[in-house]
Amino acid sequence: MAEMLPQQRRRHILDELNKYGQVRVTELSHELGISEMTVRRDLNALAAAGELVKVHGGATREQSATSIEPGFTRKLGLAAPEKEALALRAAELIEPGMSVALNSGTTTYALAGHCTGIADLTVVTNSPRIAEVFYSADNPSQSVILIGGIRTPSDALVGPLATAALAQLHVDICFMGIHGMTAEDGFTTPNMLEAQANQAFMSAAAELVVVADHSKWGITGLCQIAELGTADVLITGDNLSPEAVDILGQSIETLLLAPTA
Amino acid sequence: MAEMLPQQRRRHILDELNKYGQVRVTELSHELGISEMTVRRDLNALAAAGELVKVHGGATREQSATSIEPGFTRKLGLAAPEKEALALRAAELIEPGMSVALNSGTTTYALAGHCTGIADLTVVTNSPRIAEVFYSADNPSQSVILIGGIRTPSDALVGPLATAALAQLHVDICFMGIHGMTAEDGFTTPNMLEAQANQAFMSAAAELVVVADHSKWGITGLCQIAELGTADVLITGDNLSPEAVDILGQSIETLLLAPTA
DNA sequence: TGCTTTCTGATCGACTTTGAGTGTTTTTCA
DNA sequence: TGAAAAACACTCAAAGTCGATCAGAAAGCA
DSSP states (O other), rough: OOOHHHHHHHHEEEEEEEHSEEEEEHHHHHTTTTHHHHHHHHHHHHHTSSOEETTTTTESSSSSSTTHHHHHHHHHTTHHHHHHHHHHHHHOOOTTTTEEOOOOSHHHHHHTTTTTTTTEEEESSOOHHHHHHHHHHHOTTTTEEEEEEEEEETTTTHHHHHHHHHHTOOEEEEEEOEEETTTEEEEEESHHHHHHHHHHHHHOOOOOOOEGGGGGBOOOOOEEEEOGGGGGGGEEESSOHHHHHHHHHHHEEEEEOOOOO | OOOOHHHHHHHHHHHHHHHHHEEEEEHHHHHHHHHHHHHHHHHHHHHHSOOEEEEETTTEEEEHSSOOOOHHHHHHHHHHHHHHHHHHHTTTOTEEEEEEESSSSSHHHHHHHTTTTTTTOEEEEEHHHHHHHHHHHHHHEEEEEEEEEOOOTTEEEHHHHHHHHHHOOOOEEEEESSEEEEEEEEEEOHHHHHHHHHHHHHHHHEEEEEEEOGGGGTTSEEEEEGGGGGGGGEETTTTTTTHHHHHHHHSSSEEEEEEEO
């Protein structure tokens, strides 16, 4: 191997990494004809730049999508206390015997955990993860309908199959988690197909309850699901700014503020 | 297997776990070419990180260990070697670019583990667990359609929603696991709704491949799915009795016997 | 040329990983 | 129930890896 500029050398390391998914210090040292110390220095620089992840013996590519989805589990941990409060407040709206729809989201996921004890519940959801909560609880008086479709990264089943299935169903109440809400743009989500599925949820429900923690206010996602006024009830945290509460109060009939402290 | 960095090794363990739902210390040791002690250390580290749950002999996914799911996981363990052999044989029938249907079952679950690497695959299934295998693998060239419905104890989504969804779809090939088969009653299953869903799978597929280990022969479930002759291909173990092979050969065009030893 | 800056390689003590030995615990099966 | 087999955890020595440090080499600049 001819002499290489440091820049080329690092480029080469990244190429190797892309080719094999891993590089080891000893191999690079031998292959490039440089000392292990220099290889380590290169790896350190590349790691600092976020190009790779150092591990004992060498380095690997960052993405670890295969292990645990950070998208869902981690997000649940973030605003967990407030989400729990919203979920508790939402669960109070559910009576035994009702049919309930839960779209996919971390707040509705938290809500699901509080619903497994309610008798004679029929649950409709497009989230395999939420369905799993009820499967595990195995409450014989409950029935769970999982809507089919293709899965988005945020664990929602969407697409033609999902909307077609929802068109056939009618539920008493739909709890809907969203990604953003503003006075102008209403409820929004970053995923177009999810927005479509959520609209199908709305059509299938006699009553629409939107659950959204205070951090959702002021955020506009790519796609509008509905105007603010479409929701019959909005459940949010009592740490929402008074101005926001004021604006929301004008559009939405019932505003429930869950205690967050 | 090339030398692996510890980090990669652990990821590999998690991949195996996602594919098969369980891993064994001895198998991993042999497969990765490392001592059992090192495998145990890896499992301990992964268990400490909450990525899996250690059990005697190996490790399982958190889900199946905490939630009571005797129907599925245990059954997989029983005839695992033969099921694996069938799955391998079945996977050979799949070409890149195909659309494939997998009904719910332990054999098709095993098959799913061998399909995650096939490019441009479209997978249709009514098993959340099988869908999860593909979600975890996260192969960007594959798309997974999960059929909706209500869930049976054996992890199948069935009912009107399921059959309606399948009526809209057409796949090149359907792999179907069954519970019993005899000359008189054909392929059978104990669950009526599952039988119905399986018939919908058949209608949606250009080619029907039934996968059934030798223990299924002579068993009649409550509900007939189809006559023996309906299957284009039957994949079973070579430890099936010669008489059964003879009878099956008369009804079914192609009989594939997977080596079980 | 002489000076500074940057890069490099060797050394070395500290740390990590690994597999084998050994005794204990768990499981299996008669 | 009890013995054999399998799986387990603990420990230790060897091998491998790491980063701090320092001296020399190379490159940039006046």
